[in-house]
Amino acid sequence: MALNTEQIEQFNRDGYVYPIEVLDRDEAGALRRRLEAQEGKQGGRLEPGQRSKSHLLFKWLDDLIRDKRILDPVEQLIGPNILCWNTIFWIKDIGSESFVSWHQDTRYWGLSSDQVVTAWLALSPASIESGCMRVMPGTHEGAVLPHEDRYDQANMLTRGQEITAGVDDKRAVYMPLEVGEMSIHNYRLAHASGPNHAPDRRIGVSMHFMPTDTRQIVGSWDSAALVRGSDSYGNFTPTPVPAADFDAEAMAFHARAAEAVREVLYVDAAVNTQKL
Numbered sequence: 001m002a003l004n005t006e007q008i009e010q011f012n013r014d015g016y017v018y019p020i021e022v023l024d025r026d027e028a029g030a031l032r033r034r035l036e037a038q039e040g041k042q043g044g045r046l047e048p049g050q051r052s053k054s055h056l057l058f059k060w061l062d063d064l065i066r067d068k069r070i071l072d073p074v075e076q077l078i079g080p081n082i083l084c085w086n087t088i089f090w091i092k093d094i095g096s097e098s099f100v101s102w103h104q105d106t107r108y109w110g111l112s113s114d115q116v117v118t119a120w121l122a123l124s125p126a127s128i129e130s131g132c133m134r135v136m137p138g139t140h141e142g143a144v145l146p147h148e149d150r151y152d153q154a155n156m157l158t159r160g161q162e163i164t165a166g167v168d169d170k171r172a173v174y175m176p177l178e179v180g181e182m183s184i185h186n187y188r189l190a191h192a193s194g195p196n197h198a199p200d201r202r203i204g205v206s207m208h209f210m211p212t213d214t215r216q217i218v219g220s221w222d223s224a225a226l227v228r229g230s231d232s233y234g235n236f237t238p239t240p241v242p243a244a245d246f247d248a249e250a251m252a253f254h255a256r257a258a259e260a261v262r263e264v265l266y267v268d269a270a271v272n273t274q275k276l
């Protein structure tokens with residue numbers, strides 16, 4: 001569904017837009033079942049190493065990053081030539097105290113562009129009770145705020161990185177989403193989320209899109225999927241398209257691609273917490 005003028009203005013001014021209807025409940029429910037079937041085969045959870053670059057493991061997620069319903073609004077915000085850099089699962093079980101501290105992804109991803117966006121799709125209800133995302137309007141502009149590594153076990157972020165100044169809780173905005181809805185935020189926007197006190201798991205998948213002129217400026221090698229338009233820059237090695245879930249060739253590529261992301265996320269970190 002196309003964004004209207006007001007939504008585009010809001011994204012440019014505040015750094016986020018939501019809710020965007022993407023999948024109907026049945027379609028989102030079917031994807032959730034596929035994810036949970038895989039979790040069921042491996043002891044009820046994804047391995048930390050399966051949370052990132054997951055479109056190389058799950059064919060249905062590779063289909064999703066190429067889905068017109070997701071890419072049309074993304075194109076309205078960042079232009080016609082689009083790479084998908086990463087996909088990450090954010091799963092909080094019932095009663096989980098897992099949280100995400102206030103942070104800006106610009107600080108950690110090693111990407112040169114200020115136009116990178118995160119599209120976050122809800123595969124179960126993301127409510128205030130279940131720990132949906134909160135954002136700090138306007139923080140996508142200006143300097144990156146100061147962060148400190150706090151290494152909290154319950155923090156879903158690699159190093160428990162947290163903004164130490166510049167977030168005013170009273171001005172923060174919750175972004176609740178129904179099943180099948182998505183939010184989009186600029187990756188510099190400060191965001192966070194709380195624990196899950198709802199009677200269902202909170203399952204989201206984030207998809208990180210960027211214009212093709214983006215470069216990886218921290219890591220020596222990185223990969224991305226060209227999901228729309230053409231890439232005349234060639235700054236990222238193209239990711240293979242999996243033929244099926246856990247396709248052997250894509251899995252081999254995933255091992256290298258996810259490791260490259262980890263190297264960037266943990267650069268200069270005191271501890272490798274192995275959360276991704």
Ligand SMILES: O=C(O)CCC(=O)C(=O)O
Nearest residue numbers: 090100118133193204206
């Ligand atoms: O899922 C969450 O609660 C946080 C997600 C997040 O930090 C992100 O998508 O960048």
